[in-house]
Amino acid sequence: MTSAPLPDLILEPLVRAALMEDLGTYGDITTRTVIPEGRRYSALLNAREAGVVSGLQIAALAFRLVDPTLVITARFKDGDRIAPGDLLMKIEGSAAAILSAERVALNFAGRLSGIATLTAAFVAEAEGTRTRITCTRKTTPGLRLVEKQAVLHGGGFNHRFSLSDAILIKDNHIAAAGGIRPVLQAVKARASHMIRTEIEVDRLDQLAEVLDEGGADVVLLDNFDTPDLYEAVGMNAGRLVLEASGNMRQERIAEVAATGVDYISSGALTHSARTLDLGLDF
Structure with a gap:
């Protein structure tokens, strides 16, 4: 069977629901309180252990749904084998947007990479x-x-x-x-x-x-x-x-x-x- 990327249109409701769950009724109050408005930053999504990565497409979608202007550069694609220290993705732009999407992006990528890694071991x-x-x-x-x-x-x-x-x-x-x-x-x-x-x-x-x-x-x-x-x-x-x-x-x-x-x-x-x-x- 193919592991080609799914259309974002299909994935978006899942990611949007997860973001709404995390942002709650009033958004990211920590970030709004402590991060200066307009602060820009670069964030690096890194592997901390070896495995097979999955969920990078979804992580990128989570960041884009919070802020479509974020610049996302993927260094790996879903299905690739990764090693500790590998840079998987770079996200550049609004620090507030990156921080607000961080947990949802990591939850999806970590969970799905765990499934892909265990499957690869069975295979x-x-x-x-x-x-x-x-x-x-x-x-x-x-x-x-x-x-x-x-x-x-x-x-x-x-x-x-x-x-x-x-x-x-x-x-x-x-x-x-x-x-x-x-x-x-x-x-x-x-x-x-x-x-x-x-x-x-x-x-x-x-x-x-x-x-x-x-x-x-x-x-x-x-x-x-x-x-x-x-x-x-x-x-x-x-x-x-x-x-x-x-x-x-x-x-x-x-x-x-x-x-x-x-x-x-x-x-x-x-x-x-x-x-x-x-x-x-x-």
Whole structure:
């Protein structure tokens, strides 16, 4: 999938909401109180640890929304590897505007760079195999779009963005509908030919039932141990796309990728990533 920049038009509502939250009802009273009017300055956005950067586009947008006259020079782009001390971006202009946007810009860039960095670590574990690393919908409410973009910056792939993207039949759907065959029969009878279908299975006998019934494009192998993953790949024989999920810690990725599954999905990419240490220095 592409990690090309998103249009600012799409990102602006997210950044604007974060700025409004931070500026409150009366703006940056500290800056208005202590910074002389008209004071101009240069600020440097620096990396304080190694990783993969993401969120620079959003950081720049935060500064521009506060003051469109700020001059922003990016030295790196989203998806680049960075080292401690790297100068990522220079911001020149109104000191008050830079200070008012600083926290929002750093929150986005640090959070998203953490996701990109963790994703890159997962991807490295699967190197040399056909397996792709993908995220889930376990994202911060309201920030799914940019967190999934950060996964792309880290070299990963995106799962569905919303409930309306694809049919994903989970164990609770199967229980409520009366079994695997009824749900797949419903898909074959009602689903648009433009929509892909994935179904979750917990056991090898359920996989056999899916393969026999048909109607799915992808099978999610949930919490399978490694021997069962090998057997599932053999049973499938390339017919459907296989996604391994559940308890996919970084230290297990290489072992799971070696089984030959097509995808490994992990919610940890977005819900457990540590913020990367970036700083804005005057």
